[in-house]
Amino acid sequence: MGLIAENESGLHQVLYIIGNGVIAKALAVALTINGRKVIILRGSIDDQSVHTENIEVETDGNILNAEITISSISNYESVNGIILLTNKSFGNAALAEKLKDKVKTSPIVFLQNGLHIENSFVEKGFTSLYRCVLLATSQLESKNRVRFKLVAPSPVGIIQGSDEVLQSIVNILNTSLFTFRSEDDIQTVIWKKVISNCVFNSICPLLEVDNGIFHRNEVALKIAKTVILECLTVAKQYGIELTMDEVLQNIIAISKMSDGQKISTYQDILNKRETEIDTLNFAVVKAALTRGIEAVPVTVLLGEMIKVKSDLSRN
Helix, strand or coil: CCCECCCCCCCCCCEEEECCCHHHHHHHHHHHCCCCCEEEEECCCCCCCCEEEEEEEEECCEEEEEEEEEEEHHHECCCCCEEEECCCHHHHHHHHHHHCCCCCCCCEEECCCCCCCCHHHHHCCCCCEEEECCCEEEEEEECCEEEEEECCCEEEEEEECCHHHHHHHHHHHCCCCCCEEECCCHHHHHHHHHHHHHHHHHHHHHHCCCCCHHHHCHHHHHHHHHHHHHHHHHHHCCCCCCCHHHHHHHHHHHHHHCCCCCCHHHHHHHCCCCCCHHHCHHHHHHHHHHCCCCCCHHHHHHHHHHHHHHHHHHC
């Protein structure tokens, strides 16, 4: 297919979702059935033929579905609208390179796990960057059917940009199925989620259990507390004031709400895909070393074990 020329017409023109995983599918359906124009772009696959897929979302006993257009970044000379990144965060450096000549003033929203995942885009000179911390879970049931559960409205804050654009983004993204809100202190929220992810995304896959383990098993919870304590020490060096109780209660609440749900890293390992552990445990380790902190032994050990487990699953 030839290149598609796009003209600039502001935020309401189209929403481009980069990535085609479970969050992308749920978000695409939520936005489409609420009248938004949505295109899913494959970030790592060039020259994807443009086609539509009927995607189903199972939520609270209901089945919602929508016809979603699927394409790839290489089919576009420019990408103008709102760009929503749901791809795995380890691909952001390559994605920033791919988008640098295609994006002008379009806002980019990161709907990804991880610490400092926006750095590649900052370094490439992108100026309209917003970070969302997802408070929802989703799991693939079949090729085009996902099970989705909303935990709470997902906060969105500014990395580089304006309050006016932030509010426009939130208003456009917010639907009854998949809710969003603006957040002034997004860095604290990011750290809280990253610490929780360091717990869930390393311990659960290693134990080969679902997310509910932490409210069911005291030993697993004890390991989680060790990881939390190490991460809190690092977060404090970045001006983030979180307490053990805040993070622990968040982990227990998520655990109780997601019995039977497998964390994304566990799903990746089972499906022989690369994991995001580099932007979780290893990103905390890197942040620690940057501030002269060397003692995060459990966090790094769990990360290394996930790395080995992931590599073994793909060999």
